[in-house]
Amino acid sequence: MSLVIVGSMAFDTIETPWERKEKIIGGSCTYCSLAASYFTRPGIVAVVGEDFPPDVIAFLKKRRVDLKGLQIVPGGKTFHWQGRYGTDPNQRETIRTDLNVFESFRPEIPASYRKADILFLANIDPDLQDSVLRQVKKPRLTAMDTIGLWIQSKPEALMRILRRVDIYFGNDEEIRMLTDERNLIKAGKMIQAMGPRLVIIKKGEHGALVLGPDFLFGLPALPTEKVTDPTGAGDSFAGGFLGYLDKTGGFSKRDIRRAAVYGSVMASFTIEGFGIDRYRTLKPAEVAARFQEFKTLVSF
């Protein structure tokens, strides 16, 4: 057990300008663990209701995701999120959120997870992120993600988490909201001053920017003619990134740069299908090939 991911498993109802999908599989933990599973054997901490499809549980097991930390609430209903994307895939609007079993979720870290090497606090209530941090020994690396909702409603709880993590993942909008600064480099440095050594700025179709303690890394997104469903791109990025770091065991500049490429690789696959569809068929050889595609894209 080396990478532990705490986050959501969900039903998502997605509207894009071209299609609508009702209650497909989503959730930060789902996307992140699937992406990470191409590099390591992640363990998850999450909650679902009895309505969560057994075949998805079986699929996660098949991908060798450790489900010891998954709570299945008898008679409970799984968290449901409904969102709409504009023609700009970077813009999305939450239409509806049914917390369901998430309302009374108390993450419990199984004993076998407590010596996790890397802990990822995916987007959940910062108070829950806090309770997770209290349950584990200090991991080699702790990472976090959050959303605008918590930045606005629980800024102090969030600051307490930020102080204790090594890696912060945010999209450009969240990073600007958190710092009230438009320039992403200035904003990233402000976040570094709040705690994390490493700030990863996810810019969707514009790629990603990594601010390290003494280096910068920039990567364009893989140019694509079709984004089927942008949901989960950020969580898959984190999954690829942390899964790769877990696999290498290192944290050098080179490890971090390559981790960011693998994050982008996994995000680029996620958006090719609705929900977790793309992972049903994705082969390790395709992951390796796309890494090379990124290499070719930016070589000069």
Place this chain on the structure above:
Amino acid sequence: MSLVIVGSMAFDTIETPWERKEKIIGGSCTYCSLAASYFTRPGIVAVVGEDFPPDVIAFLKKRRVDLKGLQIVPGGKTFHWQGRYGTDPNQRETIRTDLNVFESFRPEIPASYRKADILFLANIDPDLQDSVLRQVKKPRLTAMDTIGLWIQSKPEALMRILRRVDIYFGNDEEIRMLTDERNLIKAGKMIQAMGPRLVIIKKGEHGALVLGPDFLFGLPALPTEKVTDPTGAGDSFAGGFLGYLDKTGGFSKRDIRRAAVYGSVMASFTIEGFGIDRYRTLKPAEVAARFQEFKTLVSF
């Protein structure tokens, strides 16, 4: 004489959220030729009034820009553009345009320019771009830029130019306007179908994307904490790009990729100062060093 640039020389009045500068030096031809002068000896075709500062003319000469194609209209007033930038440097608004000597400008290509290797039609009225194309022998490479004004007001004239150029430079907004397609890869391919083999998409703070006949190249912008004045970034990009291609004499994938990096390098310098200020002190060694900075930025 190998790179000829046809475009504007101007006074610009610039408002950023932080500063305002009255009637400083601007114009597509000015920026482009200065950027290109670090790689080759560009010749320009442009018009100014008698009010254009002799010291700027002297500066261009010092940078070894060939001014045989520069018309100075006795008693005339130089073109004046006034624009305002928001906190997002990618967004700008034209507040005022005084055409002045530009109103009756008829570009005349000096005999010594007619065998130009590379011809760049910077942003001017497409009818004037057309008259230039009629005056030169087919150059090795022809490139063009334009703005939303001409895309909306003279689409047919523009299409005639597009059919005859090898390289099209546009920012994301212009490319979407020209094609009515939001996805930049699809839009870029649509423009390739209109004529140019090479479409260069300038995305400001998000970098640049190059669509070749059978390859893609992507580059993030150099992360910077301060954009003093975004004016001229695109023209400097074209200057660095075409100047480098002129210097190498080639048009291979590798040449094009490196040309795009040199374009980004020159744009990154331009935005560090108001108007052409940065060029007053910019040394070739700094250009070389920044090329390496880009290399480091994207290496993994």
